[in-house]
Amino acid sequence: MSGHDSKYFSTTKKGEIPELKEELNSQYKDKRKDAVKKVIAAMTVGKDVSSLFTDVVNCMQTENLELKKLVYLYLINYAKSQPDLAILAVNTFVKDSQDPNPLIRALAVRTMGCIRVDKITEYLCDPLQRCLKDDDPYVRKTAAICVAKLYDINAELVEDRGFLESLKDLISDNNPMVVANAVAALAEIQENSNRPVFEITSHTLSKLLTALNECTEWGQVFILDALSKYKAADAREAENIVERVTPRLQHANCAVVLSAVKMILQQMELITSTDVVRNLCKKMAPPLVTLLSAEPEIQYVALRNINLIVQRRPTILAHEIKVFFCKYNDPIYVKMEKLEIMIKLASDRNIDQVLLEFKEYATEVDVDFVRKAVRAIGRCAIKLERAAERCISVLLELIKIKVNYVVQEAIIVIKDIFRRYPNTYESIIATLCESLDTLDEPEAKASMIWIIGEYAERIDNADELLESFLESFPEEPSQVQLQLLTATVKLFLKKPTEGPQQMIQVVLNNATVETDNPDLRDRAYIYWRLLSTDPEAAKDVVLAEKPVITDDSNQLDPTLLDELLANIATLSSVYHKPPDTFVTRVKTTVQKTEDDDYPDGSESAESSAHVGDGITSPPASSSSVPAAARQADPAPAPAPVPDLLGDLIGLDNNAIVPVDQPSEPTGPPLPVLLPASTGQGLQISAQLIRRDGQIFYSLLLENNSPVALDGFMIQFNKNSFGLAAAGPLQVPQLQPGTSAGTLLPMVLFQNLSAGPPNSLLQVAVKNNQQPVWYFNDKISLLPFFTEDGKMERTSFLETWRSLPDSNEVSKDFPGAVVSNVETTLDRMAASNLFFIAKRKHANQDVFYFSAKIPRGVPFLIELTLVVGVPGVKCAIKTPGPEMAPVFFEALETILKS
């Protein structure tokens, strides 16, 4: 059944549009149809054919279904750009939705839902209402999805017109396909709603479990995904559910299998009987294994999920490690994931076999895979004490192959093994030293030098070995220079003979005089002073015993793991990240009130609950605003006018939010950003603040104008931090002479501007009575510092060392003075700048702090000052040095407050 449509792509360039226009208006049916095909072909290759809108729409009224579909397709693409003309199509749509042919009825409703034009949406309601009750299940199943479409465009309309109720009725539909689509639509609406829309009761549960047996494979996935949120009342109910879901494990569609696994794992948490749990584990193993014979892309998803599953239930696949052995023709992304799981499943029982595999992989051709394999051996050594020796002997064998990158990788992991098992395997150092000359990667070099320095007393020619590196000292990367410096000092302390003494002179000279790397210079000076004042103390410091390391790499935090397991099969489980870190859809509603405790553990519900608490807890008054009151608001907020505001300020119109409810502001007075004189009587003060781990924009609006103001909306221009409103601005109608404050929850990384970071935040606020007001705010970094910014001393040191010196920025605050260390520390801590350590340097005090901003960017901070004397010097090191100016601004506000 092959077509010849490609001819439609080849039209004469010149005069194309007029020509098409003529053909579209031809009196011959066939010619018109051909013309529409040409238009669609042009649209497909990306040409703009929107100017033919009227002519194409004129072809809409046809008996020919194929032609109708093409015109509909055209409408979906161009209606948005021609909203006024799109109204021309409405009549035909409405007529088609009553056509005797169910295919056409469904097509009309399906297409209307895809046209995101407000005017059309109004006309969609009646046909949709009819189609939801259509006799034909094909029309009903299409209408069910259409409700979700409408909700996406205009949620209010869906609620007002009672579509949610009709949709809920469809859950009891006698057709399983309709049920499945209704479930999908309800689940999506629930995700974006602040009210309990889709509650799964035990009654719906049993209905859905029955439908599960009869609907299509895709429908089964919708139902299983929706049901996995259901929390069983007790172990018995959980067992019953599991029993009804287990047969799905035998389905040929792997998505059905994975969703069934998710649901079983969720219910297993409640099941207390160890026999039942063991039995379930046994039942889940074979289907999981079979997923690995699916297409490679699906294997990848399966492996990412198995990685999570084995962290929670290691027994399921404990005996199946062999199925994760890589095949020669596996794509690289599958191999990498398999390796990760092999490390997780490696045990004393199977380590020999696993090592044989790793060794094999280490001789393959793909460099990244080989490196990962070598590292895997090291991680097994660190994980399994009894197998460590075998792992090391494999590593030594690999070193003997003398493949450059294998050797270097091996040396890096052996350094870690030494840290894990001190004083056990040092006999192999001699072998390592043989490959000294071949090292050319900084990390490998640094590791080798660390080993030499650490074990200088056992290496006879340690001085010669280190000396060979010294010649090229100035050219080495800073990572290697730092290690060389430390290693030489260790050598000197261990063997204070003439050779090392000369070496240390050279190194210290190099590291203090010749270098412009402050990190290296500082360290060199510290050593120098230590050595010259008190060699014994130097020994205590430099040769101090190091803590033993453990293998906790790639282990997820239990609460994160819980969340990810609830999201099995989804993108979240592939990324190993909670959904809210990558889902970019702007949620229109965030606030959540007390009576919303629907049985739904979804992440979105949790995060919005958090926001809600943050808003309502400090002043008790606003927390009692029930959802019902808000709905009964006699003057509902007008529909947002994204184009107006968006066009004016030139920003994306994705974050426009309407206004409805007030809540009290707290804290010190906010800076006035829009004085009443500029704002025709409206005064706005605002500031970014942090509360309960969330960023809010605290606003106070005062109405000094003679008229009541309402319909407040807010919009943020693109900014360096991508700050945007996470929910609607909650401000009621403002009578003259009154004021209202609110906390607007904010999200980050939504509308990022390009260019180097700056602190400018442009805000636009509008209401129904006045023109749009624009004002600028300064973004302070303070509210961005997260609660988890505290670092351990060791990791602080490591991070400090690992960052190149180009990442260090310093600044003087001549005016700042610290008179009381305690209060300053408290103030810093209150802003999530965590105190790490303090030392004295001459008459100055040096303080170290750590802080972190979202996306895990750490700041390491060094403050040098004399108590009571003006002048504070601050140096920071961070992976994001471009943030430094903004950081210093933030710090200054703390120091001067």
Add this chain to the structure above:
Amino acid sequence: MAGAVSALFLLDIKGRVLVWRDYRGDVSAVQAERFFTKLIEKEGDPQSQDPVVYDNGVTYMFIQHSNVYLMVAARQNCNAASLLFFLHRVVDVFKHYFEELEEESLRDNFVVVYELLDEMMDFGYPQYTEAKILSEFIKTDAYRMEVSQRPPMAVTNAVSWRSEGIRYKKNEVFLDVVESVNILVNSNGQIIRSDVVGALKMRTYLSGMPECKLGLNDRVLLEAQGRTTKGKAIDLDDIKFHQCVRLARFENDRTISFIPPDGSFDLMTYRLSTQVKPLIWVEAQVERHSRSRVEIMVKARSQFKERR
């Protein structure tokens, strides 16, 4: 957790859009194309080869088939397994329609491609992928279009894979068992892992809505019936059934009962991880005698028994 994709793209080998269907209007073709062409360019970077990639708020999932990429773009936390599997199903449907899915056949049939994309997915949710039934109401030849005035019952029926009213003069069923052996051998010639993946391939030419039952010498079933299991009984543990098999029934009493689709399909697949000897053993030896002479000896030995 509900999640749907924003758009589906069919791209050529260089990552340029051939045909695309926008389902939600929040990912543009330009954006997707720009990202994907860049992705293909930096081949070799292992990170970029993952079939699930995140860029600037959008997740892209893709598979390749001959010289065409099929890709979905999503802004929500959608079901990755389901969507990647769906893409493979889309390939099957296109192959059913155009025999071969490639750049040319997509161009030649872009009208049908649009129709199919509209029917197989709605608002980013997979809907229906039974090629055989789809071809009853979406046809490549336009004139036949007029005939079908309603969607086949099968589209929304519980039996979504078979149309009603099929008639054959002669009712026939063919059943083939096709097994493949996977063996992993290490460089020392040791067998590390071996398994058998088998499929029961059926071809049915039956009238009406036939109820079929298949009996196997399943150890569990035989034991339940109190029959002797010695000798030929097999352990069915890791099995997957075609969607036509009533899974709940199988779970209950181990009966494989189903209403088959018309034509050929895989009724069930299974995996046995029993020890298998490689059927043919090949050994190669390379010997360098002098600078100009190399001797390569390849020995192939069949290790399976003759069947009588």
